[in-house]
Amino acid sequence: MSASLVVSAGASSHTGRRRSLNEDAYLASAPVFLVADGMGGHEAGERASAAVVDAFSPLIGRPALVLDDVRRALGDAKDAVEALSSESTGRAGTTLSGVVLAAVDGMGYWLVLNIGDSRTYRLADGELEQITVDHSVVQELIEAGELTVEESATDHRRNIITRAIGAGSTGDADYWMFPAELGDRILICSDGLSSEISDDDIREIVFVESDPQRAADVLVSRAVSAGGRDNVTAVVVDAVLVASRPGSPVAADEPDVADTRPRESAGGMR
Template sequence: MRPGLVVSPGSATHPGLRRALNEDAHLATAPVFVVADGMGGHEAGERASAAVVSAFARYIGRTALELDDVRRALARARDEVEELSTSGNGRAGTTLSGVVIASVDGMGYWLAVNIGDSRTYRLADGQLEQITVDHSVVQELIESGELSPEEALTDRRRNIITRAIGASSTGDADYWMFPAEFGDRMLVCSDGLTSEVPDDRIRTVLQTTPDPQKAADVLVDEAVSAGGRDNVTVIVVDAVSVASRPGTLLETDGHIDMDTRPREAAAGGVR
């Protein structure tokens, strides 16, 4: 049985110019594409982000995951990160953002997950959409009308997050599930990218760099060249084959199924 969604990924990471350690960790192997941005002294952040990736790595090779699979991985990651904090390794914590491949009645879906201020975007029809919502102080101030998005970019509180895995946080992750579309390009990144490179430039790179690995490399290089004040990690994932209905498949090789009518959008948050 052919999978409902086949992808082509690329990924890159860099410690930046001001950090001795790279506390980011990532996984970019189907069906999991996630970035974790660790925090905490004495290597605690590095170990926390690695624990999250390890919790998801057991799913490598699966055709698709369900929401319960993601929740179980998160629960395992929380337990491991809390153990780091209680075993003398500092106040360990990490963000998590990304997408996994899901399936509904044989159709390909994206299942996005987020906790913290790493981000997941989708580029579709030339439009870059931020799927996730930051769990941060400045995001709350934007939503309350106390800050504009432009002011938030330089606000001194921009690095304070309100939810994490570990770091004494008990906040839940947010989830979104929506149908994959032929030509989707997903971007998952730590805030080392978005704090250095504006969304308009990110969109331009994603639109003009066809190869996902090259796109990831270019975005990381631009973040470092712009200042590299933090670790930066980027995953780019292209949907190259998408089942639009049970038994039909759209592919990038030019062989397109007779029925190419677009599916009704079904994006939405899941708690």
């Protein structure tokens, strides 16, 4: 079975300037590209993010995935993180954001998932778009009209997230699915990146740096230089071969997945 979407990828991660442990973990091997940002203290966050990566690792090597594959892996990840919370003094938890390679009627698709305030962006035709919507207090305040995007960057509640895997949360994921196009670049990052450098700076780097590994390295280095207050992780995925046929839409009856674009977004930081 030939792949409907072939990609090239790069990944980089750094502990940052203020943390002793890197509680971020990532997976960057087709068809799965994820970033998990752990939390909980006493190494609980480091173990939680690693448990999520372990749960998705068996999917590596398949030409494409479907929503049920992702949901099963996510269920395994939740069970593993909950087990950590019961074993340790810390309340283990982690965010999760990323993309898996999918196919519909032989066409290459991106299937994006998100829990928490790590982010997935898409660069297409020179424009950077945040696909995911942060699960954070400041995001809810923006949507309620009580806070502007500019105000959210310095609001004292910006560290509070509203969904996670573990940490007492239900861990419900949001999903988006849309056709891949040749030349698409996907960026997945922890909030240690998006809280240190602006979307404009992110866009400039991912636009200028043609090699995905170089782009990931420069993004992380720039965030560390800007302050590095948290762990920083970036995964960059480029669509280098896309099988597509016009007029083949996403199945309308696919639950929880649609060819969608997010509402106005602004991220919280932890």
